[in-house]
Amino acid sequence: MLRDPAVFSSNIEDGKFRFLIGVDSMLFADGPPHIAERNKIAPAFSPSMFPLYFEGLRATTERFWERLAEDTNSKALKLDPELRKFYMGITIELTTGVSADSELSERVRNLFMGFLDGIVGPTFGPWWDRTVRQRAEIVEILTAIINNKLVNEADIIEQLRLNIQEHGTVRNVKSLLENGADILQVVLAGLPLKTGPNQTHDPEEFRKLVDLLLLLWGAGFFTTAATTSCGVFEMGVDTNIMQRLVVEQDEIVMQAGSTQLQYEQLEKMPLLDSYLYEIMRLYPAGNGIMRMVEKDVVLLGKKVTKGTMLFFDLQAALRDEDIYPNAVTLVRDRFMKKQDGGLEARKALVFGGQGSPHFCVGAALARLMMKTNLVTLLRHYRIELDPKQTKKYRLLPDYSPASEVVVNTIAKRT
């Protein structure tokens, strides 16, 4: 019943939210319109693209921790705001190809952060006017980025287009995309847009594409930033956890005999994987799922009338003792027990639930970004948190440590 859009649809709000995120965003759609929107980005999330995204991700992540290590030579810093900026930058980079270290990225990042603040404000007065202006400016920049790609990356887009036509998704593209890749290139390849100079394009197609990118940015950065903040915080206060994670990744590196982190190595770190799932379970960044009730129903013995907006509390579900024994405790290897038949379903809940049509489209990318980030930290640095922090969490705007994770030292491991 929960997955039947005739009973609980995603048609959750009209007006403000729709205007800001996009009137026909996949977030508010069900059935064929929803499938059509998801299909646009499906090839960009195919497994053969991930090693290509990883190359750029690794380099940007290494630079991020290097800079923070330098900064902590002179002062303690709050990690959470740094992680938010980092994940916003890397999400823009992975989705559009705009380098996280560029001035353009910084401008877009600032605009987008301001725009997100506007989402929670009133829909009138100077606050709202500013939000609308910020959105318009982001749309203008994104439109220019898309146009630029269609002209200057025409060859790559056309080759990807042939690849998608042949395979229905992208396959064997490593040699084609030697210099890395971004999600927008693949999405453009799947759309009926002409490449090359002096082309005119359907403005509707452009509008939907811009809205899609805004959705990926909005959904992608605060979730990964908050989860990583919690992950670093918990391993910082319990150094046993950190030590075991360090040992796991050291062993993988030694086995491989490599000095630089390789994509394949990330798949061989079950403890890190389990730890991240456990962090997302205990401190879910997306702490609920909204649905509209489309017809009168009885739910847990209570009558719920048509037109009611429901919030399914993911946080309560993820701390249900019947599903997760010892639910309020962080059990770092909870998700390693392979003999446990229900494991995959329980892991999937953090990303919206197994079989849900709205299951997080960015789940694999999120795991890749967060694992690359934590492994880079564990592998190259020794991190010490300020011991005076209390282990308090805040619930809004997302589930993260109230202290914002004060770090005293990030020193190079010898």
Ligand code: HEM
């Ligand atoms: C820790 C990281 C993340 C968590 C915990 C998370 C969680 C979720 C959850 C629970 C949903 C389901 C919402 C619903 O059913 O209404 C969802 C949907 C979604 N997520 Fe994520 N997410 C994460 C990262 C990302 C990333 C990195 C991206 C993309 C760059 C992304 C893009 C999306 C999109 C587009 C949807 C809507 C899918 C649809 O409506 O079909 N997420 N996410």
